[in-house]
Amino acid sequence: MNDNLTVLDVQDKPPVGKWLALSLQHMFAMFGATILVPQLVGLSPAIALLTSGIATIIFIVVTRFKVPAYLGSSFAFITPIQIATSTGGIGSAMIGSMFVALVYSIVSLVIWRTGSGWIMKILPPVVVGPVIMVIGLAVAPVAVNMASTVKVNGADEYNLLHFSAALVTLAAAIICLMFFKGVVSLMPVLIGITVGYIYSLAIGIVEYEKIFAAKFIEVPEFLLPGIDYEFVITPTLLLIMVPISIVTISEHIGHQLVLGKVVERDFIKDPGLNRSLLGDGLGTFISGMLGGPPKTTYGENIGVMAITRVYSVYVILGAAVFAILFSFNGTLMALISTIPQAVLGGISILLFGIIASSGLRMLVDHKVDFGEQRNLVICSVILVIGIGGASINISETFQVGGMALAAIVGVVLNLILPGRNNSTLADESIE
Template sequence: MERLDMVMDVGDIPKKSKWFMLSLQHLFAMFGATVLVPFLTGLPPAVALVSSGSGTIAYLIITKGKIPAYLGSSFAFIAPIISLSLTDGGIPAAMVGSFMAGLVYGLVALLISVFGVDWIMKILPPIVVGPVIVVIGLGLAPTAIDMAMNVDGIYSGQHFSVAILTLIVTIIGSLFFKGFFGLIPILIGIITGYLYALVIGIVDTSALQTSWLNIVGASSVNEFFTAIFVMPEFIIPFKDYSPIDAFSMNALVIMVPVSIVTIAEHIGDQMVLSKVVGRNFIKTPGLHRSILGDGVASIIAACLGGPPNTTYGENIGVLAITRIFSVFVIGGAACLAIIFGFIGIIADLISSIPSPVMGGVSILLFGIIASSGLRMMIDNQVDLGQNRNLIIASVILVIGVGGALIKLPLFGIEIEIAGMALAALTGVILNLVLPGKEAGFGNGKMFDSVDSEQ
């Protein structure tokens, strides 16, 4: 594969004078989306930053420093985490579920290492994965709208104006901003919405002011560093909760099907990365290593109390535009994320962002998730004129968006498979049992974009 205008190769070490700014650019690119997930799920944003950075470093190690990918909070797990958090197990149940999802990544990585990649594509062709991704986006739509225009379930025109302004600025930034600013439209939208919300008086800055006063009022170096650096609210297994008590079959059946879909998304990201960088990452260091890296990153996040991690399209965009592919730049961004997670005033700033700001950004982001599912089917030329494909897509969409569920007795307890999880399982089963499996792949060749390794 031809690498055009490459500025820095995967193994190149940047000059010290440029290293910080190059890494900061990646941090900004992932920041808005990464903190949005904990904001929606009720998890500590600082923990999400630390787990994101830690997971990325683990990923780089597992992939032998050969894949320049940054990992951030996964949107696909938002609804499952919220669902599990509302059960008797609460957040610990969600963390156990995230841990099990990471184990599924490890199992799939092992199977790919032994049997290759063809088998997983037969289970997850575009006709299954595409509609399930649509379900992920549309399933989150009510959450985005509620955050955008309601206060405690009651409509607020003032709050909705904040969401609309945030959305408009984010859209304008995505379409018209160039260079560095074109990489961070989400962050710019959040900043603009925050400032407007501050002007109209709906931002609670009390915690932020307290942190600032503690910093400027420090009378010694020790007090200064104590005021700046604050331990994130980690949720540690065996310390803060018992994983055995938090385990449930519901956590298993809710999280595992989602991990299957995110693995398919991961394969797509690796294909795009391979095309951007000009190397066959699916072959070297291997898809099994990159999937294992994702899984270990999610396990680390679960052990810290953060959301599961996944490779970020925003940072792939940074690579494509800058042509700087150095894993040392990615590693620098990961270190900065960890440091930011321990700076208390940053956590207070994130916590002070009013919900309509995040709601406005979410309207676009969740819509993009749904649209990316459609794009997957279009890119692979899936023919919905064929009844088989039309049936699979239709059933997945209605079951997933409609919130269908089934309750099954298992080992003496009743487990519930609902929404996205049920839609994904139904799609996999229909694809396997209905005749004409080739049609589910479309006329596109999913691995054509990954040429032989140079």
């Protein structure tokens, strides 16, 4: 480690005042994206914040205080949660999250016993890149619909006034990304939503009465198995949620490699990919048990560390504690619930597009040669199955489709088609 460049190393503890400021900065960096996911899938933003803080603490403990990573809501599960909810209720999505966590734990155990080389080989960029593109492109119509329509007598109807709020939100986020540097450039979601909200207030589309009715201290709305929903497991549920683990495990590996570059440590070896993946899995399991979305390490917070050169795991812990405290602020949660659909749609246009583009970037960065028929076939099939929403319906209890089917088919094609090389997932972020 180059001490001339590092402000705070992984094990360093800052003075209390500086500690609070640095932790708040990390909390706000992840805030916008973490609360957006539950807004899109019908979960409680308060629970998303609470579980992100809890999951982060679990992750840090499991990794022996060696990996300064923050866990927030995963965008990869937006469509699967929506599908699971529509077929079996929101409880189904929570059960699916728990089984995703179980997959993480099993893979972690196998990596502990056998090493990580095998997982790199079955998830090369030619598979992971297109699946990530599907994550963003499959939900693109949702973003556009949110941005440009309002409910009129139960039906979606185009509304130019609301669409203008979406465009203002989108423009503010783009300006943050393109024309600002430092921490501001790492919070385009939060700043975009804030600007869009102020504009929405000005044009009169914010229903803010519920803010005044909210209590300052309020317990988040938990979703507990056996109490708030019946714990029922079906093959369809598992096939909707579990295959997405292919993508999120790849995402996890990518983030660990990128974070390792920033901090100048090899986290794949120490504390080990098995520990970091287990921490991610346990965080996701607890989140599902409480009613929150699946978790993933956040590129936004890695970016904050790269800019500030503050790598302290205790600063990340502070951000987790702030997230937990904020989740019990009823006034703040009520304010979040008044964000117009158009504002969320405007920021989703950028976020979903960035997710899709990051998959394309992976293909470019790894120099995937589409002159080779093998690569062309794998990518093409994944994209059309995933975006087209193809599905296999053997019975009412055995259905798999869309993103999940695309991920499964991609892995199978990579394993059976001739010409497979030893390409592995390199160290680029795919969040």
